[in-house]
Amino acid sequence: MKRFIVSGIVILFLFFCSSSITSAENNGVKVAFIRNHNLWIKVGEKEKQITKGxxxxxxxxxxxxxxxxxxxxKKRNHFELYRLKDGKKVRPSQSEASNYQWSPTENIIAFVFARTLNTFDAEKKKADFENVANGVGDYAWYPDGKKFLVSSEAYLLPTGWTGAQLYEIQKDANMNPHKMKHLYALPNEHDDFLALVGSGFNWSPDQKWISFLAVPTASLSADSNTLCLIRSDGSRFETVDQMLLNTQWFKWAPSKNILAYIEGSGRVALENKHLKIKxxxxxxxxTFTPKGYVDWDFTWKNENVIIVSRAKEAELSVPLEKRPLPSLYEINSTTDEQHQITKPSNSQGDYNPIFSKKSNQLMWLRSNRKKADVWLAHNDGKHEKKWIENIDVPEWYYEKWNWEDVVSVKDE
Structure with a gap:
């Protein structure tokens, strides 16, 4: 009788674990991913191929x-839109275009062509793109979707480089300078600071602060960029630290003015990369990275807890097959308690953690450097399950991968 009761408890436990793990498949989480260079999506339990060849x-x-x-x-100089409900495909611009970003409030997408910022309304019939402003080095939508924060590019004087200029530009500016407001002039070149352009603008939860990278010349930016903060009204500016050119490596906490980021100069990701918060x-x-380790991709689980991809530190001279691969660690930023939550095999590493608010689950990519799979687990990393197989591995640079090139999750 006792054996029967124990068996029943075990079966129920396994059932509830399985039900919890599949919740991401049933709560509307959408994943777009690249497989064999083609676009696929997974909504619920169904995978669908969108492009071919x-x-x-x-x-x-x-x-x-x-x-x-x-x-x-391969040059990534054209882009296309796909509507899920009917499979409609739209190409907003027949010319070369780059740096496309969706509005946070509408189905309007912005993009840059020949340093001109443009917008395109995906819902309008027979719509054409509209010019917003010239001289754009980089940009971001304001959280309200009504305007843009734009960075110009710096220029070279006999005395050295100027700093990039930041502007607040209305969405419907249509090249009208009266709808453009100068926000801040980044400092001119001095000591180890150089800002040819501002990039990766990201607002704090209360929208009073903006984090971004001051990016120097192409050759210098491969090794170091300056993480900066500016008050949203332009009244205060400060430099924070040095880091690689990866806008996914600095993120605000969900509802507090706490900025987490991966500090460390040098293009080799195997060395000198540390998780810090400000x-x-x-x-x-x-700083939360122990001596002898490096931290890479991360996500906020809640106001205090961060999930990070962490590996042992190594030199680039170590043969590829012997280089350490990462696991996921959970870090409590208030108590400094840390522990490993995933243990991939020796031939695989865990990258790019994503916390799903809808399903209260952890999602990440497990890769052997040749291919990758999406895995799911409870929010503590337990009861892991492979969810999507055979995703392309993006081009990597000195052990740094830009996983947003091959996967995008829609959770909210």
Whole structure:
């Protein structure tokens, strides 16, 4: 009788674990991914191939998950839109275009062509793109979707480089300078600071601060860029730290003015990459990476807890097959408690953690450097399950991968 009861408890436990793990498949989480250079999506339990025989990268969901944008061609200089409900495909511009970004509030996408910022309304019939502003080095939508934060590019004087200029530009500016407001002039070149352009603008939860990277010349930016903060009204500016050119490596906590980022100069990701946090308005930073390790991709689980992809530190001279691969670690930023939550095989590593609010689950990519799979687990990393197989591995640079090139998750 006792054996029967124990067996029943075990069966129920396994059933509830299985039910919990499959919740991401049933709660509307959408995943776009690249497989054999083609675009696929997974919604619920169904996978669907969207493109065939094309070289696709950089999938990006619209704010409501109704549209998907993606780059076409190895040069990534054209992009296309796909509507999920009917399979409609739209090409906003026949010319070369890059740096496409969806509005956070509407199915309107912005992009850059020949340093001109443009917008395209995906819902309008027979719509054409509209010019917004010239002289754009980089940009981001404001959280309200009504305007852009734009960075110009710096220029070289006999005395050295100027700093990039930041502007607040209305969405409907249509090249009208009266709808453009100068926000801040980044400092001119001095000591080790050089800002040819500002990139990766990201607002704090209360929208009072903006984090971004001051990017120097192409050769210098491969090794180091300056993480900066500016008050949203332009009244205060400060430099925070040095880091690689990866806009996924600095993120605000969900509802507090706490910025987490991966600090460390040098293009080799196997060395000198540390997870730090900075709480505003305080000036000090705290480091959470133990000696002998490096931290890479990360996500906030809640206001205090971070999930990070961590590997042992190594030199680039170590043969590829012997280089350490990462696992996921959970870090409590208030108590500094840390522990490993995934244990992949010796031939695989765990990258790019994503926390799903809808399903209260952890999602990540497990890869052997040749292919990758999406895995799911409870929010503590337990009861892991392979969910999507055979995803392309993006081009990597000194052990740094840009996983957003091959996967995009729509969770909200």
């Amino acid at each position: 094309e070289y696709i990268t950089g999938p990006k969901w619209s704010h409501n998950g109704e549209w998907l944008a993606y780059a076409k061609g 709480e505003l308005p305080a000036l000090q930073q705290n």
